[in-house]
Amino acid sequence: MAAPQPQQTANEIGGNFRAEGGVGALLRRSGKFAKRHLGFIAQLLIFAFAVGIAYRQLFDPVDQRQFGHYLRSGFHAVTLAIAGWAVHMAFSSAAHSRLGLALRRLSLARELIVRVLTMTIVLIIVAIAFQLALYARVEAPWLWTHLPVIVAVAFALSFFIGVSFEIRRLIGARVLGSFILGTYHRPQREWRIVMFLDLANSTMLAEKMGEIRVHDLITRFFFDIDQPIADHGGEIHAYIGDQVVVSWALSNDSVRNASSVRCFFAIKDKMERLAGVYQRDFGVVPRFRAGLHAGPVVISECGDTKRQLAYFGDTMNVTARLEEYCKTIEAALVVSGELLRNIEMPVGLGISDRGDIVLRGRERPLDASVVHPTMGWFL
DSSP states (O other): OOOOOOOHHHHHHHHHHHHHHHHHHHHHHHHHHHTTHHHHHHHHHHHHHHHHHHHHHHOOOGOOOOOOHHHHHHHHHHHHHHHHHHHHHHHTTTTTTTHHHHHHHHHHHHHHHHHHHHHHHHHHHHHHHHHHHHHHOOOHIIIIIIIIHHHHHHHHHHHHHHHHHHHHHHHHHHHHHHHHHHTTOOOOOEEEEEEEEEEETTHHHHHHHHHHHHHHHHHHHHHHHHOOOOHHOOOEEETTTTTEEEEEOOOHHHHHHHHHHHHHHHHHHHHHTTTTHHHHSSOOOOOEEEEEEEEEEEEEESSSOOEEEEEEEEHHHHHHHHHHHHHHTTEEEEHHHHHHSOOOOOOOOEEEEEEOOOOOOOOOOEEEEEEEEOOOOOO
């Protein structure tokens, strides 16, 4: 029986953080995180401005219900919203830091409490600072009358935002939106890029390391590759054992479609940076392979007590078989000709044409190629 994996020490967590690029990488992730949520940020600021106006209408004397005061309250609320969002972005961007990894060891309820309390404290500080900036003083009536209301509203909004993002994180923003809008209440046919990425030799690793320890390895691997997937616009459809299924909408933009290929090599680059960390913690560096394909996918809601989006169709089957084919030819990434015809290959990546191949369970051959980095590859 394999010994249980020890808790990570502060030095180990710090080593993991430094392996990913330290503060510079953290700032880059913050920028990418904010860029991915521009739409939500815009909606949040508009909502905050409306809340500020409503606050002025509900809690201030009639003689202060003037345009200038309404405008000031609106901007006050926007300032609080920006501060709250900054706290949330800091938590999300620091997922691999000491704080982020420590929070991962907490239960969801405790993690949410930490996030909400932190956000509330920051909002109180910002509210007082904004008051000082406007009036150069903080009067006692404001402290006893307005500040408690601001604290209550800040806490309520922090809790709402925290719960919303935890739900989005658990089931995915696209899935949550589709359930609310009923997008896939009836089956829909969409053109999508699909990637099946599989951890290599997981059965052998389980025999060598034990099921619990290899599961720790797989869990860490999935956590570490999440950021490159998100950075390249991928949507994680499912985790199946030691395999993750990722998809992108197929568009008319060949450069945008190439994000799927860049994503695989971004994962590869990140795992190379973390090789020392994995070798230290597990005695092995994970190897993986993937198949990429593009085509029509039928998407629909399935289940009742446990609802989820299910992907059906030949595209899913072909992608799974391409991933299996990687193992046969000992390649890291095999891409179908259908996808290659719809992407502009990134600089520094080469193609080795395999011609028409026959995949297990299919009669018709499929043209496919191995994609590999060349000397000029860079992210």
